[in-house]
Amino acid sequence: MKRGKKLAKRHIITIVSAAAVFVIAAAIVITNLFIPVKYLSAYFISKKDALPSGEMRVTFIDVGYGDSTLIELPDGKTALIDGGNGRRSNELKVLKVLNSKNIDKLDYLVCTSVSAERCGGLVDILKYRKIGKIFMPDCKITGINESYAAFALQARKTKEGGAEVEICRYGEIAFSQEYSLCFLSPSGEFQGGEYDKLNSNPTSENINNACASVWLEYGGVAFFLAGDMTAKHADKLYNNYIDSGCFEIGGKKIKLENCNIIKTGNHGDKSCVSTRLYGLLKPLTAIISVGENARGNPSAEALAEAQKYAGKSIYSTRECGTVTISVSGGKYTVSKEK
Secondary structure, three states: OHHHHHHHHHHHHHHHHHHHHHHHHHHHHHHHHHOOHHHHHHHOOOOOOOOOOOOEEEEEOOOOOOOOEEEEOOOOOEEEEOOOOOOHHHHHHHHHHHHHOOOOEEEEEEOOOOOHHHHOOOHHHHHHOEEEEEEEOOOOOOOOOHHHHHHHHHHHHHHHOOOEEEEOOOEEEEEOOOEEEEEEEOOOOOOOOHHHHHHHOOOHHHHHHOOOEEEEEEOOEEEEEOOOOOHHHHHHHHHHHHHHOOEEEOOEEEOHHHEEEEEOHHHHOHHHOOHHHHHHHOOOEEEEOOOOOOOOOOOHHHHHHHHHHHOOOEEEHHHHOOEEEEEEOOEEEEEEOO
16 A cells, blocks of 8 residues: 555655756747747846937947947937857857846847957847847858848848848938937948958958947037947048038038047957047047957057046946946946946
8 A cells, every 4th residue: 555655645745846857948949939948047137217308319339349339319219239159258248238228129229340359149139129220341251251141141031021221322311309319431432442451351450440420419419339340440530521521411410520439449459540630530548449459459659649638537348347338418327237
C-alpha cells in the first residue's frame, strides 16, 4: 500500500515537473515572438517621467565605441539616430533607454552611415519597434560589410510592412514651427558627390565623408551632430556655408553660428578636426560618443579644439555614461549617468 502511494506520488511529481517545463518552454517561445529572450532584462526597468510640455530631450546613449542618439521632440515625435555597433550589451542599452521612456514607436529612424559602429545595432530595433520613416545611405554596395548588409535587408522588410524609406541627404528630416531637424550633408548629388565616391571607391575616407551630419534646433538651442566627415570635407561644408551666408532648407534658414552643442566627429578622431568649422560653430558644450579603442580616441587634437569654446563642458560617454540634454525655455541642462 505504502509502495503504491510512493509510486503515485512520484508519478504526480513527474507529471507536474513535465507540465512546468512545458509551460516555461511555451512561455519562452511566446515571449520570443514579441520580445527576444536575450533582451528580456531591458523590459524590467523603472519608467521615467513623461517628457514635460514644451521640452525637448536629446539622449546620447553610451554604446561603447559607436554612436546612438535619441531625440524626443517637443510635439511628442521621436527620432533615433544610429544604434551602435550591434553588440548585445550595447543593444540592451538602447532598448533600456527606449523602454524607460515608454517609446514603442520611432517616428524617424536614421542610419547615418554604412559603418558598423552606427548601423550595427539597428537591425533588432527595426524588428521590435514600430517605425514611421527610415533614412539610410544611398549605398549601392549593400554587401559593403556584414552589419550594413543585415541592416539594408531588414530595412527592406520594414518597408514592405508599411514604413517609408528615404535617403540621407541635404534636406529635411522633420520640421515644425517650433523645431528644425535636418541633414546638412551628404549633398545627395550623384555625379561627383559623396555617395558617388562611396559607391565607386568605398575607402574608409569616402565612407566617412558619406556619413550624414545632422542639425537640430529648438527654442534658441542648436545641436550639430558632426557624423564622421573628415576635416577636408568639413572645410568644404564651411566654404559652402560662407559662400551662401546660410543654409536654407524647407524654407528655413539654418545659421551655424547659433550652435550651442556639438557631437564631435567620428568619436573624437583627429582626422575629423576642422579648425575653421569649429571657429564658426563655437560650441559651448561638446559630446564625445566613444568607448575603449586602440586608436587613442578622443584624440588630443579633438579635445584641444573642443576646449577652446566648451572649456570643461566636454562630456565623453566613456567617462560619463549616457548623457542627456534637456531643452526648455530657451535654455538647456546636461545630466550624465555616472
